[in-house]
Amino acid sequence: MTQDDDGSIERYVDEMIRSVPEVNRPDPQISCRQGCPKANWLREKETLRCYCHAMGVFSWPRLNLERCTDRQRALRPQS
Incomplete structure (x- = not known):
């Protein structure tokens, strides 16, 4: 799914996150x-993992990042 598809990346991620137990x-x-x-x-069954392509690691739950310069860089418009 891309940002231009039905909805947005945020909506897609939120739906996936809501599909697992709150804990x-x-x-x-x-x-x-x-x-x-x-x-x-x-x-993965009742848990989620997040792989960061910028860092090349599973960022969640391992790193639990609240701030990430790679995310800011990835969201910048390409010139």
Whole structure:
């Protein structure tokens, strides 16, 4: 799904996050949850993981990032 499809990246991520038990959900302040185009959310049964393509690591739940310069860079318009 892309940002131009039905809805937005944020809506897609929110729907995926709501599909798991509340105890397994990331805090809304987590950068990866805020529509980062470098974030790839994966559902594994009743848990979620997020792979960051910019850092090349699973960023959530391991890193639990509230601020991320890679997200800010990824959201900048390409010139």
